[in-house]
Amino acid sequence: MAYNLLKGKRGIIFGALDEKSIAWLTAEKVHEEGGQFVLTNAPIAMRMGKINELAEKCGSKVIPADATSLEDIENLYKESMDVLGGKIDFILHSIGMSPNVRKGRDYGDLNYEWFLKTLDVSALSFHKVMQLAEKMDVMNEWGSIIALSYIAAQRTFPDYSDMAQAKAVLESIARSYGYRMARSKKVRVNTISQSPTVTTAGTGVTGFNIFHDFADKMSPLGNADAVSCAEYIVSMFSDFTRMVTMQNLMHDGGFSNSGITYEVIDYLKGAENGSSKKK
Numbered sequence: 001m002a003y004n005l006l007k008g009k010r011g012i013i014f015g016a017l018d019e020k021s022i023a024w025l026t027a028e029k030v031h032e033e034g035g036q037f038v039l040t041n042a043p044i045a046m047r048m049g050k051i052n053e054l055a056e057k058c059g060s061k062v063i064p065a066d067a068t069s070l071e072d073i074e075n076l077y078k079e080s081m082d083v084l085g086g087k088i089d090f091i092l093h094s095i096g097m098s099p100n101v102r103k104g105r106d107y108g109d110l111n112y113e114w115f116l117k118t119l120d121v122s123a124l125s126f127h128k129v130m131q132l133a134e135k136m137d138v139m140n141e142w143g144s145i146i147a148l149s150y151i152a153a154q155r156t157f158p159d160y161s162d163m164a165q166a167k168a169v170l171e172s173i174a175r176s177y178g179y180r181m182a183r184s185k186k187v188r189v190n191t192i193s194q195s196p197t198v199t200t201a202g203t204g205v206t207g208f209n210i211f212h213d214f215a216d217k218m219s220p221l222g223n224a225d226a227v228s229c230a231e232y233i234v235s236m237f238s239d240f241t242r243m244v245t246m247q248n249l250m251h252d253g254g255f256s257n258s259g260i261t262y263e264v265i266d267y268l269k270g271a272e273n274g275s276s277k278k279k
């Protein structure tokens with residue numbers, strides 16, 4: 001059921017690759033709630049052509065932009081304001097990529113060129129998006145900017161590798177730029193720390209299925225799925241959350257505040273019984 005929460009609002013959504021992407025599902029929800037937006041992704045991701053299906057469904061224009069390129073972002077803003085007919089109210093940064101994770105490099109054997117690429121794509125791009133939005137005066141007052149994070153910014157998950165550092169930088173940028181944006185434009189900036197979610201970026205991490213299931217057992221509400229994440233993002237773009245800023249918001253079914261759960265205890269008891277039977 002839609003509530004018209006975003007009627008009259010205009011924005012830009014980065015990172016819809018396919019129908020599993022958090023950005024894809026968010027675009028669908030924003031559309032349902034009456035928001036208008038431009039879709040963007042790296043030119044290389046356009047080759048899949050899927051994003052055009054989404055654009056057609058939502059009546060949106062697709063403008064390619066590599067989020068590490070200042071020139072591309074500048075062009076994206078100019079064209080978006082033309083297409084949407086004015087300044088914008090929301091931006092979703094739903095971007096992450098680590099060449100080290102993709103190519104299975106061990107954390108003790110990282111390629112540092114790739115590490116810098118991870119930081120540029122997954123964290124500095126967020127700074128670039130906001131720095132240009134501020135310089136080009138792209139945002140309307142009381143607008144909302146969101147990026148997606150993961151709890152590996154605070155705790156160690158062995159196979160998350162250099163993405164953990166990227167998420168820590170991303171969350172820090174949200175606080176520092178959130179301060180500036182609040183003062184200069186009355187715009188809020190937050191990160192949403194999402195449960196493990198079955199998407200192209202998510203499943204690229206080694207052992208994804210195991211930590212997806214572990215997180216599910218460790219979360220009293222279960223893992224938050226991509227649709228509920230999209231709904232949360234819509235609420236963060238709506239006027240009902242206008243005083244929330246500079247936060248890392250946990251959207252994880254309770255995972256981050258759980259020490260142990262009965263689901264994990266039962267699982268471990270089962271494993272223990274199994275191993276004692278073998279002896």
Ligand SMILES: NC(=O)c1ccc[n+]([C@@H]2O[C@H](COP(=O)([O-])OP(=O)(O)OC[C@H]3O[C@@H](n4cnc5c(N)ncnc54)[C@H](O)[C@@H]3O)[C@@H](O)[C@H]2O)c1
Pocket residue numbers: 014015016017018020021022023041042045065066067068093094095096097121148149150193194195196197198199200201202203
């Ligand atoms: N899936 C999970 O388990 C999970 C959990 C927590 C947070 N997140 C975060 O959610 C966000 C979205 O990821 P997703 O899970 O929807 O996966 P996804 O693979 O669908 O989305 C990642 C997107 O980043 C885009 N991208 C990569 N390099 C880019 C560049 N240079 N310029 C512009 N775009 C670029 C990709 O094309 C893709 O659309 C990421 O920040 C990810 O780290 C995901």
